[in-house]
Amino acid sequence: xxxxxxxxxxxxxxxxxxxxxxxxxxxxxxxxxxxxxxxxxxxxxxxxxxxxxxxxxxxxxxxxxxxxxxxxxxxxxxxxxxxxxxxxxxxxxxxxxxxxxxxxxxxxxxxxxxx
Amino acid sequence: xxxxxxxxxxxxxxxxxxxxxxxxxxxxxxxxxxxxxxxxxxxxxxxxxxxxxxxxxxxxxxxxxxxxxxxxxxxxxxxxxxxxxxxxxxxxxxxxxxxxxxxxxxxxxxxxxxx
Numbered sequence: 001x002x003x004x005x006x007x008x009x010x011x012x013x014x015x016x017x018x019x020x021x022x023x024x025x026x027x028x029x030x031x032x033x034x035x036x037x038x039x040x041x042x043x044x045x046x047x048x049x050x051x052x053x054x055x056x057x058x059x060x061x062x063x064x065x066x067x068x069x070x071x072x073x074x075x076x077x078x079x080x081x082x083x084x085x086x087x088x089x090x091x092x093x094x095x096x097x098x099x100x101x102x103x104x105x106x107x108x109x110x111x112x113x114x115x
Numbered sequence: 116x117x118x119x120x121x122x123x124x125x126x127x128x129x130x131x132x133x134x135x136x137x138x139x140x141x142x143x144x145x146x147x148x149x150x151x152x153x154x155x156x157x158x159x160x161x162x163x164x165x166x167x168x169x170x171x172x173x174x175x176x177x178x179x180x181x182x183x184x185x186x187x188x189x190x191x192x193x194x195x196x197x198x199x200x201x202x203x204x205x206x207x208x209x210x211x212x213x214x215x216x217x218x219x220x221x222x223x224x225x226x227x228x229x230x
Binding site: 031033040041042043045048050055056090102103104105106107108109 | 148
């Protein structure tokens with residue numbers, strides 16, 4: 001299985017809602033990533049988990065809260081978002097953060113709209 | 116921080132023809148990795164090709180090949196025998212061999228393939 005899956009595919013939420021994005025991989029990868037991507041722009045790194053521990057937080061607002069329950073799962077909890085947070089949220093995984101074979105495999109993304 | 120520049124926001128190619136997408140980068144490091152990712156409209160981002168900086172030989176994957184010029188800090192992607200399915204946004208990305216985790220993306224080149 002060489003796939004990264006993400007649910008839901010689309011999400012519409014109000015600014016007072018609490019929702020979660022889910023990412024799953026079964027490739028035995030020990031590094032997982034959250035990216036935010038605006039239309040026609042490159043992905044921007046948000047968080048990096050290495051061996052289920054948060055290793056990088058790229059100064060992301062606290063209304064985004066990542067969680068890594070186990071080596072295959074990565075969640076992104078959303079609370080009190082702003083309309084400007086509307087974007088495609090991509091999850092990715094790689095063997096290890098510092099491995100020489102560090103190709104990142106991307107999921108299809110969750111398209112989030114904040115009203 | 117390393118910067119990646121893709122100077123062609125849009126490119127167009129006819130089916131069966133060859134097209135070259137350009138990418139330059141700025142770094143003071145000697146060891147690093149370079150990638151080309153493809154993101155079709157509303158579809159998953161996939162890795163097209165990768166190049167290790169220590170390798171002089173240019174990477175090739177079927178119809179996709181790179182021209183890696185380390186001294187010039189240039190990493191162009193050549194697509195031969197273009198197909199309609201090649202239409203996508205193409206991102207060039209840099210990753211340091213040392214720090215490992217971060218992919219620095221260029222702004223992308225939108226490739227249109229015409230029949």
